[in-house]
Amino acid sequence: VSTVQVAVPAPLRYALVYRSDPDSQTPVVGARVLVPLRNRTVLGVVAAATASAQPKLKTIAQVLDTEPAITPEIFRVASWCSDYYHHALGEVLQTALPGYLRRAVPLPPPREFRYRATDRGARSVDSLPTGATVQRRVLEALVNAGSDGLSGEAARQLTTRSADVLRRLEAREFLQRDEVPINCVPLEGREHPPELTAAQAEAVEGIGGTASYATFLVNGVTGSGKTEVYLRLLADVVEHGRQGLLLVPEISLTPQLIERLRRRLSGRLAVLHSGLTDRERHRAWWLARQGDADIVLGTRSAVFTPLPRLGMIIIDEEHDLSFKQQEGFRYHARDVAVKRAQLKNIPIVLGSATPSLESLGNVERGRYQEVRLPDRTGEASLPTVHLVDLGRDAIRTRLGRREQVLVFVNRRGFAPVLYCVDCSWHSGCHRCDARMTLHRRSRQLRCHYCGSSIAMPSRCPQCGGEDLRPLGEGTQRVEEALAHQFPDARIVRVDSDVASGKGRLEETFQRVRRGEVDIVVGTQMVSKGHDFPDVTLVCVVNADGGLFSLDFRAPERLSQQLIQVAGRAGRAERHGEVMIQTLFPAAPQLIRLQRHDYNGFAAEEMRERREAHYPPYAYLVLLRAESVRADDALRFLTDAAVAGKPHLEACADGAVSLMDPVPSPMERRAGRYRAQLLVKATRRESLHRFVRDWLASCERLPLARRVRWAIDVDPTDMV
DNA sequence: AGCACGCCGACT
DNA sequence: GTCGGCGTGCTC
Numbered sequence: 042v043s044t045v046q047v048a049v050p051a052p053l054r055y056a057l058v059y060r061s062d063p064d065s066q067t068p069v070v071g072a073r074v075l076v077p078l079r080n081r082t083v084l085g086v087v088a089a090a091t092a093s094a095q096p097k098l099k100t101i102a103q104v105l106d107t108e109p110a111i112t113p114e115i116f117r118v119a120s121w122c123s124d125y126y127h128h129a130l131g132e133v134l135q136t137a138l139p140g141y142l143r144r145a146v147p148l149p150p151p152r153e154f155r156y157r158a159t160d161r162g163a164r165s166v167d168s169l170p171t172g173a174t175v176q177r178r179v180l181e182a183l184v185n186a187g188s189d190g191l192s193g194e195a196a197r198q199l200t201t202r203s204a205d206v207l208r209r210l211e212a213r214e215f216l217q218r219d220e221v222p223i224n225c226v227p228l229e230g231r232e233h234p235p236e237l238t239a240a241q242a243e244a245v246e247g248i249g250g251t252a253s254y255a256t257f258l259v260n261g262v263t264g265s266g267k268t269e270v271y272l273r274l275l276a277d278v279v280e281h282g283r284q285g286l287l288l289v290p291e292i293s294l295t296p297q298l299i300e301r302l303r304r305r306l307s308g309r310l311a312v313l314h315s316g317l318t319d320r321e322r323h324r325a326w327w328l329a330r331q332g333d334a335d336i337v338l339g340t341r342s343a344v345f346t347p348l349p350r351l352g353m354i355i356i357d358e359e360h361d362l363s364f365k366q367q368e369g370f371r372y373h374a375r376d377v378a379v380k381r382a383q384l385k386n387i388p389i390v391l392g393s394a395t396p397s398l399e400s401l402g403n404v405e406r407g408r409y410q411e412v413r414l415p416d417r418t419g420e421a422s423l424p425t426v427h428l429v430d431l432g433r434d435a436i437r438t439r440l441g442r443r444e445q446v447l448v449f450v451n452r453r454g455f456a457p458v459l460y461c462v463d464c465s466w467h468s469g470c471h472r473c474d475a476r477m478t479l480h481r482r483s484r485q486l487r488c489h490y491c492g493s494s495i496a497m498p499s500r501c502p503q504c505g506g507e508d509l510r511p512l513g514e515g516t517q518r519v520e521e522a523l524a525h526q527f528p529d530a531r532i533v534r535v536d537s538d539v540a541s542g543k544g545r546l547e548e549t550f551q552r553v554r555r556g557e558v559d560i561v562v563g564t565q566m567v568s569k570g571h572d573f574p575d576v577t578l579v580c581v582v583n584a585d586g587g588l589f590s591l592d593f594r595a596p597e598r599l600s601q602q603l604i605q606v607a608g609r610a611g612r613a614e615r616h617g618e619v620m621i622q623t624l625f626p627a628a629p630q631l632i633r634l635q636r637h638d639y640n641g642f643a644a645e646e647m648r649e650r651r652e653a654h655y656p657p658y659a660y661l662v663l664l665r666a667e668s669v670r671a672d673d674a675l676r677f678l679t680d681a682a683v684a685g686k687p688h689l690e691a692c693a694d695g696a697v698s699l700m701d702p703v704p705s706p707m708e709r710r711a712g713r714y715r716a717q718l719l720v721k722a723t724r725r726e727s728l729h730r731f732v733r734d735w736l737a738s739c740e741r742l743p744l745a746r747r748v749r750w751a752i753d754v755d756p757t758d759m760v
Numbered sequence: 761a762g763c764a765c766g767c768c769g770a771c772t
Numbered sequence: 773g774t775c776g777g778c779g780t781g782c783t784c
Contacts, residue, residue: 047784051761057784079763079783098784132761746780 043067044092045101047076047085048131054737056088056130060098068101071109071116073138075102075145084145086111086134106148111137112330112347118381119345125380126754127732128370136370137345141323150324153221156207157190158183162215179206183216192221225328226299228336230307234273241266244412245273251388256379258359258400259392261414262637263608264421267392268298270414271355272305274390279308279335283352287338288374290361291315292569294340296547308335313343341366341374344381352387354378358569359391359400360601365757373755394608395601395639398647399755402657405647424579424610424617426635428626433526435578435620440530440559444615445576448523448562449606450516450536450583457515459486459497463506472712479511491711519582520562527560535563569605579610581621584631592706592759593655596630600642603634654721656755660728662720663759664739665705666750667713674716677744678702682718684738688731696727706759713749717759 042063046056059076061067068074068087076085077099084105111119111134119137123130135143142148163184169177179199183191197203210216237245240261248257248270261267275285289298294314302310311325311334328334330347337346341364356364356375364374375391382389391400391409403409417423439446458476459468468477470488477486479497487494500507511518516536523532533549546566552558553573561567561576581603590596603621610617623631633642651658664681666674682699689697698721705715722728736752739745 044784049783051783053761053783055784059784076784081762095784129761743780747778 043090044094044098045074045087046089046091047074047101048088048129048134049076049078049083049085050131050135051078051083052129053131054129057085058091058093058095058098060100062101062104065104066107068104068106069109071111071113072104072106073110073142073145073148074104077102084143085131086138088130103145105145108148110142110148112349114349114351114381114385115345115347117384118377121380121384122370122372122377125729126370126372127729127736127752128372132370133372136342136372139319139323139326141319150320150327153324154193154218155190155221156183156193156196156216156218157186157188159214159217162210165213165215175200175202175206176210179203180210180215190217190219225325225334226303226310226312228303228306228308228310230276230305232304234305235269237269237273238266238414238416238418240414240416241270241273241418244270244414247410247412248388248390249274249277253388254383254386255388256382256403256409257388257390258396258404258409258411259390259414260396260411260640261392261394262417262423262639263394263605264417264423265394265414266418267357267394267414268301269418271357271390271392272301274353274355275302275336276306278352279306281352282350284329284332284334284348284350285336286343286346286348286351286354286378287336287357288343288355288364288378289338289340289357290569291340291363292566293358293361294338295550295571297572299338302336302338306336309333310336310338313337313339313346315340344374344377351385354382354387354389356389356391358393360393360395360397361569362598362757365755367758369751371751371753371756373757376755395604396643398597398643398650399657401643401647405657422616423637424607424619426607426619426621426637428623428631428635429620435618436523436527436560436580439578440527444578445553445556445558445573446560447567447573447576447579447606447609448519448560449567449579449581450519450562450564457511457518459509460512461501461504461506462508462510464501464504466501466503467512472709474707474709478515479517481511481517490707516562516564523560523562530559531557532560532562533558535561535567565602567606567609571609573609576609577615577617579606579617579619581606581619584621584623585625593650593653594757594759597643597646600630600634600639600646603631604637604639607634607637654723660722660725661756662722662728662732663753663756664718664720664750665715665753666717666748667710667715668748669713670747671714673744673748674714674750675702675704677742677748677750678716678718680742680744681735681739684742685720685731685735688734688738692727692730692734694727696724697722697731 043061044058045061047059048056070087072087074085074087075082082102115137119133123133162180166180182199196207200206211218244259259267278285311328313322313325326346329337332349356378359375366372379389400409404411436446457479459479468486470477472493473488473490475488475490477488480487484497485494486497501509516534520532520534535549550571553561556575607619610619630642666677668674679702682702685699700719702716702718705717708715
């Protein structure tokens, strides 16, 4: 009797052993299986074929796949992730599967059909027998749908007995059924490529000539034509019969980019983004897995797409925080991608105008090769940056010239809170250590950490006073102030409130590009990857938040944001200007940014990181805990620190040190108390050895069951 | 995680 | 005398 190891979706550090059904074939590694676990049935993935005899084994209930859903390549990547992030293999594998396959469905996507009325059907609507009301209704719907017809889903929704009715109509040749090919973007590759700058040509040549594993950091100022370099590289990959994987941050997956790929490359493009249904996403995944897609474009989770002919990976905006998953299995898609490239022995390209200090550290260590694009392409020059108290005259001048203005509100954290003039009450959230923000339009106070909301009070809940005022520079307040100052200007606001509507964000950007808008007010969202050729002035409201923060990464993030948003100005032939509103115009960080000297800023910041023993000169692991009862989280971490001491001596030989457990900067969130314990190390090896043993001890602590806790390797967000 | 088992308070 | 609280232990 043969036995197999199955990784089940549970926080277990090992796979479980099952007997395989003697009547059916032994499942292959990577196949999905249904297995009994306690008293329920779960979907697991075969992790190994073993023969270790154990007492009282349960039998696999059902083998779902004859070929592996998790290909050997993805399996190796997932195993590495499980080790590196100290996360259960079963849960990593669930993440690597497309959502659709986390259910007991067959591996190939179901076939999809479209239905449309034939000419004969259209002529026959009226001659159907009077009793055939359902058939008539369905046929009429199809005739009304015209030559496009209806999707299978839409057709089935017409009536409860649709399958039967459709079959009958088809048999009488009143309708025609066509199979829909798997959704992908056919690439046309017709457009003639533009001339490359010397730096671009050098980059393309250097990277394109590499066949085996190497990591390239393309460090190019905004507007230096990084995308053009990607296009050339991808075209080359496709020409050689290989597949390319292009990962972008959540927000950069724009129709603009897809359009550019479509015009320039040939072959087929599969797009994996969050807007797809599970089923559509699975179909795109399948296309990639079958080797039928030449390019896969996607966000974070697309790093786990199986690609049999993979020849190159490109990570655009590699510094972007959205590549790091911030809950559950906390992986960083960039780092997973680098490992994947190494395992597959292919080149990988990381691109950014504002590289992460981690990547610059890897350049310094000789692990990554840096490729610089120091100049903007064409005539476009870098905008002039002023550090000012927000200048209304500058806006007026631009509007007078019929140019566009972009007003960037640095952080949502500066959203307006309500406060009482009489007793200085402010609108705190009951469940979090945070202020609730004012949403004027819906007359609500909302907490953007836990999502709870209450109606906006008309009197102070504390003293009954009637003088309640908004405080802070929210996008809405800035919008209102600008509308007051410039009554004739057409103003749009772009923040997550506006973006939550499907397609509304892209529609808004289209309007800006068509010149139907004079002033754009927005948050982060406007700083990423969108080109607005007619914007010649960018204003940054309240840039100071990142200058003095507890998080050691705050200056890095502020600089990246400012540089990225400044890059939105003057992309066409007109010179751009940037105005940064600050109380500290002498701050060295800001002065460097004024000179567009991100690399100078980074060098200085690196020096400070080195002295303070912070990344990239140290490796971090954060033990996070949260509890319902006030002190449990912190007490658990205190116990964990004690439990860690012997392991420190045993395996870390001074390379690893434990900081003191502290309450999180925002201690209460969604009604839970949160705390964290930072572990620093000078060597990865020692750190991983330590964490492995330490976690086993933590699991045995008495508080471990009452506290929700998790390990975060390479944390990017200390708040 | 998720689910059962097990040992102590307010209800039929 | 039971229903149900959540502490704790295990999942092949």
